[in-house]
Amino acid sequence: MPDNAPSKPKPRVLVVDDQQSMCELTKDAIEPHDFSVEWFTDPLEAFAAFQRNQFDVVLTDMQMKGLNGIELCDRIVSSRSDVPVVVMTAFGSMETAIGAIRAGAYDFVTKPLDFEMLALTLGRAVERRDMQQQIRLLSQQVAAARRGSLDQILGESPVMLRLADQVRQIADSEASVLITGESGSGKEMAAQAIHRLSRRSQNTFVALNCAALPESLLESELFGHTKGAFTDASADRQGLFFQADGGTIFLDELGEMPMPMQVKLLRALEQGAARPVGGSDERPFNVRLLTATNRDLEAMVEAGTFREDLFYRINVIQIEMPPLRSRGTDVLILAQHFIDQFARQAERPIGGLSETAAQKLVDYNWPGNVRELRNVIQRAVALTRYDHIAPEDLPEKIRNHRGKQVLIGGEDPAELLPMEAVEARYIQHVLEAVGGNKTTAAKILGFDRKTLYRKLKETK
The missing domain is CATH 3.40.50.300 (P-loop containing nucleotide triphosphate hydrolases)
Known part of the structure; x- marks a missing residue:
């Protein structure tokens, strides 16, 4: 971001705890992490303030008079589902924590608080909220810009x-x-x-x-x-x-x-x-x-x-x-589309893929197709330390992927296979490649479906 760009306002945190000393301690501990904190000891007053003002994240205790943390969380989520809620609970109260998550809480932290970890949790919650807002905005922009086109059906294969x-x-x-x-x-x-x-x-x-x-x-x-x-x-x-x-x-x-x-x-x-x-x-x-x-x-x-x-x-x-694996270098066109999308949302100047990372994407077989690619790029944009996506930003399974080959034996005549075995291996390879869809496999193999079923039965 340019040096003369306007500084982003500090995320506003609403802290709710019926112990004033805990509120003051939390405020003093997390404000140095670039948060702006407002606190209340009365949960009903806190909710009224929440309705009047814009907060980026809420941190609430569980056990309070008048309104407990789950009830407050439920009210906040019902009123403004885009604002994440982090719940503080006693150490080991897993049942209570699960109840808070079910009520819509983003996360929970246990007391006594580790304020460094709390600051990280609040930061992640704010980032998640910002990303969701960006996604909604981008979706509206894309829908308006691409109405009447083929939308995200991108590719040149x-x-x-x-x-x-x-x-x-x-x-x-x-x-x-x-x-x-x-x-x-x-x-x-x-x-x-x-x-x-x-x-x-x-x-x-x-x-x-x-x-x-x-x-x-x-x-x-x-x-x-x-x-x-x-x-x-x-x-x-x-x-x-x-x-x-x-x-x-x-x-x-x-x-x-x-x-x-x-x-x-x-x-x-x-x-x-x-x-x-x-x-x-x-x-x-x-x-x-x-x-x-x-x-x-x-x-x-x-x-x-x-x-x-x-x-x-x-x-x-x-x-x-x-399937994406049959579309060749379309994977790079789609990857660039997702990089542009997620880099805009994160306000990060990420230009594209390194040559090595691009080759890793092309080599991978993408069992989850475009949906999997989108998730991989979103993760990479969040993790990269550079102005491009590098191999280390990709999941391990993609970095270490080696394409499957249909082995038919070596040079030694004793290792060579009869034609029936070679055909059986190749049929199985094609079936795995198309996710078990026999109609698609038959088209690739040049069989009718009855022939494919017969050959599969013979190899059992």
């Missing part, structure tokens, strides 16, 4: 250029789209891009992870419910299909949907209408359906765990998000 063309081609169609690909490969971003480029872009995009809800709640989430339909139904609730009316609904992890719910979804799609849980009348909806899965739905159809008629209903158009 042939497979990504083909994907971008395909997304543009299908955007204005009303056909259902099934997006396949491994976890973390960017399926939801592809769905958002399709929506933004479509005629429905001015209307709502609604997304739901089907694996995140139990079957008993999934129907209500999708189609809504009427008051009194079940125990907790205290009012009518509009389902996602009706919230997305005129727009797009995206159902992620569709392969996790239970069979009975698959029947109800298929009927709603065929009828263009659905009945809320507990309701007597069907209501029409007008949505474009986008779905995604990291599972092999065709194999599930054959196994009887996914309905064939629903599969054909959702699979009018299929696009596949490629």
Whole structure:
């Protein structure tokens, strides 16, 4: 940061402890660490001050008169969830500490206090809050700047250029789209891009992870419910299909949907209408359906765990998000995008990757795909001591990664393998590379799926 840049204000800490001596001691101990401290011995007065003023972090004792630490934490989180709360508790009171975390506390510290560690904890809490604010701001800026584009579907590899063309081609169609690909490969971003480029872009995009809800709640989430339909139904609730009316609904992890719910979804799609849980009348909806899965739905159809008629209903158009390991140097384009993003948030002048670090990223196989890369870069930006990302800023598993090879024997004729064994090893290598997706593996190997299943059975 330039020398003439305005100095950043000291983070404001609200300290709450019913012992005045403890408040004064804490203030004297942590203010030299570049904090500004205001303290209260009455938790109710402290909460009133919190509502009137801007604080960056709250440090509260657990046992107090009038309002204990968990109750105060709960009020603060309910009022301003962006302000982290650190709770002080007696040494060894793990149950109390867990209760504070459940109430929304960022962290806890034990008494007697180690003020050096306390200052570090408060500093981390403030940094976390600042980063969250930056992420929200950046998300708004990116959404405004990239509306109508392919958003973060970045890359120059042939497979990504083909994907971008395909997304543009299908955007204005009303056909259902099934997006396949491994976890973390960017399926939801592809769905958002399709929506933004479509005629429905001015209307709502609604997304739901089907694996995140139990079957008993999934129907209500999708189609809504009427008051009194079940125990907790205290009012009518509009389902996602009706919230997305005129727009797009995206159902992620569709392969996790239970069979009975698959029947109800298929009927709603065929009828263009659905009945809320507990309701007597069907209501029409007008949505474009986008779905995604990291599972092999065709194999599930054959196994009887996914309905064939629903599969054909959702699979009018299929696009596949490629795994990051198949995208070559796209990993460096994405890494630079994330470096720019996180460096802005941290207000750090980090320009890019060192040559060695870049090679480490290209060599790694990225089982967690783009999501894993994003986390790695965020960590590296936080840890680096330089104006670039160096190899030592990367996780050990990436620094030490060695690419797998399919071993077929050495030069000694006694070590050479028969063709069947070489083929079996290569098939297994491809399956591992695509995360076990047999449909994708069969395409790479040039087999039909039945041939692949037969060969796998023969090698057992």
